Amino acid sequence: MSRRERLVRKILGTATLCAAALPLSILIFMLILARPLLSSFSVSDLLTGSWAPLQGRYGILPMMVASFLLASCSLAVSFPVSLGCAGLIFGLTPPMLAVPLRRLVQLMTGFPTVVYGFVGVFLLVPTVRHLFHAGSGRCLLSALVPLSLMITPTMTLFFSDAFAAVPRPILLAAAAAGADPVQRFVWVVIPSARRGLAAGLVLSFGRALGDTLIALMLAGNAAQVPSGFLESARTLTAHIALVIAADLQSLEFASIFLCGMVLYVLTSCAALCAWKMRAATRKNSR
Amino acid sequence: MAYRRGFLFICVLSCILAVTTGVHAGGYDAFKGLEGTLRISGGTAHIPVMKALAREVMTRYPAIRITIAGGGSGVGIKQVGEGLVDIGNSGRRPTDQEISAYGLRLHRWAVDGVAAVVHPENPVRSLTSRQVQDIFAGRVTNWKEVGGPDRAIHVFTRDEASGTRHVFWKKALGKGAIRKDADVVPSNGAMKTAVATDPAAIGYISVGYVDETVQALALDGVEPSLENVRSGRYPVARGLYSNTKGQPSALAQAFLDLLFAPEGRRIIASKGYIPADR
Numbered sequence: 001m002s003r004r005e006r007l008v009r010k011i012l013g014t015a016t017l018c019a020a021a022l023p024l025s026i027l028i029f030m031l032i033l034a035r036p037l038l039s040s041f042s043v044s045d046l047l048t049g050s051w052a053p054l055q056g057r058y059g060i061l062p063m064m065v066a067s068f069l070l071a072s073c074s075l076a077v078s079f080p081v082s083l084g085c086a087g088l089i090f091g092l093t094p095p096m097l098a099v100p101l102r103r104l105v106q107l108m109t110g111f112p113t114v115v116y117g118f119v120g121v122f123l124l125v126p127t128v129r130h131l132f133h134a135g136s137g138r139c140l141l142s143a144l145v146p147l148s149l150m151i152t153p154t155m156t157l158f159f160s161d162a163f164a165a166v167p168r169p170i171l172l173a174a175a176a177a178g179a180d181p182v183q184r185f186v187w188v189v190i191p192s193a194r195r196g197l198a199a200g201l202v203l204s205f206g207r208a209l210g211d212t213l214i215a216l217m218l219a220g221n222a223a224q225v226p227s228g229f230l231e232s233a234r235t236l237t238a239h240i241a242l243v244i245a246a247d248l249q250s251l252e253f254a255s256i257f258l259c260g261m262v263l264y265v266l267t268s269c270a271a272l273c274a275w276k277m278r279a280a281t282r283k284n285s286r
Numbered sequence: 287m288a289y290r291r292g293f294l295f296i297c298v299l300s301c302i303l304a305v306t307t308g309v310h311a312g313g314y315d316a317f318k319g320l321e322g323t324l325r326i327s328g329g330t331a332h333i334p335v336m337k338a339l340a341r342e343v344m345t346r347y348p349a350i351r352i353t354i355a356g357g358g359s360g361v362g363i364k365q366v367g368e369g370l371v372d373i374g375n376s377g378r379r380p381t382d383q384e385i386s387a388y389g390l391r392l393h394r395w396a397v398d399g400v401a402a403v404v405h406p407e408n409p410v411r412s413l414t415s416r417q418v419q420d421i422f423a424g425r426v427t428n429w430k431e432v433g434g435p436d437r438a439i440h441v442f443t444r445d446e447a448s449g450t451r452h453v454f455w456k457k458a459l460g461k462g463a464i465r466k467d468a469d470v471v472p473s474n475g476a477m478k479t480a481v482a483t484d485p486a487a488i489g490y491i492s493v494g495y496v497d498e499t500v501q502a503l504a505l506d507g508v509e510p511s512l513e514n515v516r517s518g519r520y521p522v523a524r525g526l527y528s529n530t531k532g533q534p535s536a537l538a539q540a541f542l543d544l545l546f547a548p549e550g551r552r553i554i555a556s557k558g559y560i561p562a563d564r
Contacts, residue, residue, distance in 0.1 A: 052466075053446055126483060136440035136484055138469050221445075221470035232469050242472055245360030245447035247384065248367075252446060 027264060034257035046258060051223040051239075058255045062225045064262055066233035069226065070143060070215060071208040075201065077148040078155055082200070085152070086159030087185055102160070108153035116146035117217035125218060132230050138220035141229040147214050155204040162196020163189050195278050202274040206267045212237040236263050313547030314346050316540040321349035324537050328355075328362015328375035329449055330474040331398055331492035332526055334557045336375070339544060342553070350537065356473055359449035366390070366529050372538045376527045377449025377492070389532050394525040395545040396559040399493040400454045401502040401510035401522070403478075405485040410434040412504035418458055421488060424465030429486065441468040442480050442489035450474060453524040454490045458505065494558040516560045526559065 031038075037046065037058060049059020089102045120142060129137030166189050174188045190197070212235075215221075220232025221242060234242070236259045246252040326336055333354060340352035357365070359376035366374025367388030377398070380390055402418055404410060410433055413421070420426040421439055430436045443464050444451035455461060471477045474495045481487040482499040493510050496502045502510050505522065514520035528545065530538055544550040551561035 121479065122483065129484070135438065135467075136442070136469050136480075136487060138480075216472065217476075222467045223470075224466050232467055234470065242445040242470060243447065245358040245364075245445065247360060247381070247447070248364055249383070249387075 027261065030257040030260045030264070034254050034261065037251050037254035037258060040251070046255075047262075050225075053250075053252045058251055060236070060239070060255060060259055060262065062223050063234050063236045063239045063259060065225050066140070066215075066219070067209060067235040067237070067263070068266070070140060070147060070219070070233070070235055071205055073140075073229075074144055074148040074151060074208045075205055077144065078152040078204065079201065081148075082152050082155035082159055082204075083190075083197075085156040086163055089156070089160045090163040090185065090189065092181055092185060105153045105156045109157060111150070113146075113150055113211055113213045114217075116150055117213045120146050120214065120218045128230075135230070135232065136220065138218055138232055139230045140219055140226055140233050143215045143219040143235075144229065146218065147208055147211060150211065150214065151204040151208050154207055155200050158200030158203060159193070159197060162193035162200065165196060166192045198274045198277045202270045205270050209263060209266060210237060212241050216241050313544045313549040314343065316543055317343055317347045317350060317537075320347065320537050320540060322537055323351045323353065324373070324535075324541055325371040326352065326354045326373045326375065326528075327357050327365050327371045328373075328529075329359045329377040329526065330356045331377045331450060331494060332375040332528070333474075334494055335396070335545075335554050335559065338553045338557065339541070339550060342549070343541070343544070352541070356475075358445070358447055358473065359452075360447035363388070363390070363529060366531050369531060372530065372535060373541065374529045376529060377524060378452050379525065379527060380529060390529045391532065391534070393528045393530070393542050393545065393564075394562055395528060395542075395550075396526040396554050396562050397515060397523055398526050398559050399510045399515035399520055399523045400450055400458070400490055401493050401496060402454075402458065402488060402490050402505065403481050403496065403500040403502050404488050405481060406498065406501045407485045408434055408501065410503065411501070412507060414506050415458065415460070418503075418505065419460060419462045422459055422465065422468070423463045424467075437486045440484055440487045441465055442477060442487055443468045443470055444477065444490075445470055445472060449524065450490065450492055454522060457522045458490070496558065512555075512558065512560060525562065 041058060046059055047064070048061050049057055051057065051059055051062060085101065085105060089098050089105070091098065093101075124142050124145060125137040127137075128139065128142050129135075132141075170188055170192060171184060174184045179187065215235040216238040219235060219238065221234040221238055222232035223234050223239070224232070226233040240256045240259050243252050243256050333356060336354045340354060343350055344352060355371075359378055362371075362374035362376045363380050363384055364374070365371045367384065367390065380392065384390060385392070402413065408429065410429065413432060417426065417432050421432070422441060422443070424441070426432060427439055428436065429439055441464075455464070469480070471480050471489075474491050477489045477491050478495050478500055481489045481491075491500070493502065493512075493515065496510075504510070505520065508514050508520045510520050510522070515523050528542060530542070534542060545554070546564050554561040
């Protein structure tokens, strides 16, 4: 190895190390800032308790449940839609339709979430209120619809990239064996794009979990464990946005770092799952 | 994160109009020769006055830029304390701990009432303190129990760091409970939107925000009018504070002086607040 190569290697190694250290240091930073809270309450109390700061209760269970519920349900809603859209873009429909669809999806990924929030406040919330007689109409359902709409384009783009990466010879072989376009899509393209699908799912989950404005504007923000989709609920991100104004020294303020840690762990878990899944598929294909 | 909370109000007023030479009103003279940017953030109740004053100043002195952000009282105190803004507004008096930790100087320039508000279609115009407490605690859940239509009451409240919530909770609710399933909104503006779009809603906002889209309720028969807030007959009131960290800059000082000058007081009164003496 030449001297130059060694130098490049060193520089790249340092960069990698820094990149890896950064998320870790964020976790440590959050841990330190949450310490006032962690030293006066046990972690299990905080993770399973209710939120009533005036009575000295700083549990974040309601927010965790709401975040997880909202993110996974929006994933469940947008997964089939995205799969369908990506299929159409991939070639289940003539290019005359596929190309504009792809453009539309690309355009939609750039929509700021506050637009969805505003439309939701003035259109969706009154509709939900009238249709379901659901309190004020600010509830999980009202947040779920725009949130699903928001992550669908991202997921679709990921899926169509994954489909486009499927090697052509496989498709040709399938066509030669007599498979029509739909059969090829279902039995050849989707299985071979599994990795890309998993990556798209994880990233969309992260996006749904991390979005603040839609939930803050539409979900109602009551700090209670929601018992249904028509109940007001507060997500972890909305909780952070609401509590950030609290006194810097207060325990409420410390609790937002606990929320940050939970969000961090949840997204890491999702990424790990995807990684595991990828490793498993690789083993199978060997 | 603060910008997310105050997104409704983050309005960088960059409308720089033609220079009007030779016209100088009294309170605005102090800005003569000054330039630069004045950053203001915090309490959302202050924003109507801050915006109107900023427009006046920037029209007269184009070299001055004034940016106004929301965020709530807690954010205002925190940001001015950490030097992120020049003036931090709060709808409550900063705690003694905050004052000493940050070396804050308080400027209380107006008195503001906090009124319970409902949708204009709601026929209810007055509630007793007891009824308000029962509604917010969840003991009364239908408008018909307080003389309104047969409709479930939708309670809206603010987050725990809100100065508006603090004064309403202390002086109207008697530090009573607020029902757990009440919807929480992050600012005075968001509260007005929420109540204005929901015929069964009840919430509370700074009197300066009350307009024809929401109906302010009389409390124990006392209207939250300017006269009643000034005389103290309407009890749910608080001071509006603008805080600086130590000695304010020349620009911040000129702006604070303007709040106490006749021109400033006129604007404060026109926005529905009661100007206070220094």
